[in-house]
Amino acid sequence: MSKQHPVVAVTGSSGAGTSTVKRAFEHIFLREEINPVVIEGDSYHRYNRAEMKTAMQHAGDAGNNHFSHFGPEANLFDKLEETFRVYGETGTGKKRYYLHSAEEAAEHNARLGTTLKAGEFTPWEDIAEGTDLLFYEGLHGGVVTDEADVASHTDLLIGVVPIVNLEWIQKIHRDKAERGYAPEATVETILRRMPDYVRYITPQFSRSDINFQRVPLVDTSNPFIARDIPTADESLVIIRFSDPCKFDVDFPYLLSMLHGSFMSRRNDLVVPGGKMGFAMEIILTPIIRRMLEERG
Numbered sequence: 001m002s003k004q005h006p007v008v009a010v011t012g013s014s015g016a017g018t019s020t021v022k023r024a025f026e027h028i029f030l031r032e033e034i035n036p037v038v039i040e041g042d043s044y045h046r047y048n049r050a051e052m053k054t055a056m057q058h059a060g061d062a063g064n065n066h067f068s069h070f071g072p073e074a075n076l077f078d079k080l081e082e083t084f085r086v087y088g089e090t091g092t093g094k095k096r097y098y099l100h101s102a103e104e105a106a107e108h109n110a111r112l113g114t115t116l117k118a119g120e121f122t123p124w125e126d127i128a129e130g131t132d133l134l135f136y137e138g139l140h141g142g143v144v145t146d147e148a149d150v151a152s153h154t155d156l157l158i159g160v161v162p163i164v165n166l167e168w169i170q171k172i173h174r175d176k177a178e179r180g181y182a183p184e185a186t187v188e189t190i191l192r193r194m195p196d197y198v199r200y201i202t203p204q205f206s207r208s209d210i211n212f213q214r215v216p217l218v219d220t221s222n223p224f225i226a227r228d229i230p231t232a233d234e235s236l237v238i239i240r241f242s243d244p245c246k247f248d249v250d251f252p253y254l255l256s257m258l259h260g261s262f263m264s265r266r267n268d269l270v271v272p273g274g275k276m277g278f279a280m281e282i283i284l285t286p287i288i289r290r291m292l293e294e295r296g
Contacts, residue, residue: 084136
């Protein structure tokens with residue numbers, strides 16, 4: 001952890017909705033004129049797309065039917081910890097990109113003069129000097145194993161964790177819409193990942209400073225047959241602060257600004273689902289602002 005070079009991490013499972021928090025931070029960075037270095041969690045996978053298929057096949061042949069992107073075998077946790085630690089100490093380090101699509105590949109090929117394809121990684125390159133903070137969004141911003149402790153190098157750790165049935169509904173619908181996967185294939189992925197989900201994803205939310213948990217107000221008892229994702233207006237968001245004093249959380253102010261909100265516990269604020277983005281911005285802006293002021 002470092003006052004001079006803060007590390008902010010947003011962590012959540014696949015389909016959890018971390019992109020909503022990422023957009024809130026983008027608004028904050030633009031409005032506050034903050035220059036971040038953005039790190040994507042996918043760039044710390046151990047294998048590219050083709051290699052992952054081969055590794056999964058080899059794991060299955062060896063009797064491991066739970067090999068997944070959630071666990072340490074498929075990720076570079078030590079490299080992620082190193083990135084957080086080195087940035088916190090020096091404000092520099094290395095980063096790379098995972099190319100999700102042909103469009104991303106074309107963009108980076110034009111920048112680097114390479115001929116990379118979708119599903120591959122760009123080469124490691126130096127983080128530009130003079131950034132204000134490191135912002136990470138991905139699966140493992142708060143992961144801890146016997147070999148790596150990523151969470152200890154964060155100055156602000158945010159968890160995004162809808163209740164699990166909602167998370168599965170979002171993943172099933174996203175995979176079908178964006179990747180063309182059949183629902184049955186997504187369910188198989190969920191089952192295969194479950195041991196690593198329990199061991200490496202869930203424990204992060206006990207280490208986070210703030211959790212945003214969306215809870216639907218409609219029946220999601222069987223997420224595998226849900227026709228629609230519950231809308232924001234059909235949800236509440238529980239915002240848990242592990243230590244409200246750490247960031248001087250002003251609950252009376254938040255309650256006055258967020259119409260329809262209430263406190264369910266001394267450190268749990270509940271807001272209407274449609275106000276989630278707004279709540280994130282008014283909660284996180286003063287925290288980020290104070291972090292940068294403390295740099296001196």
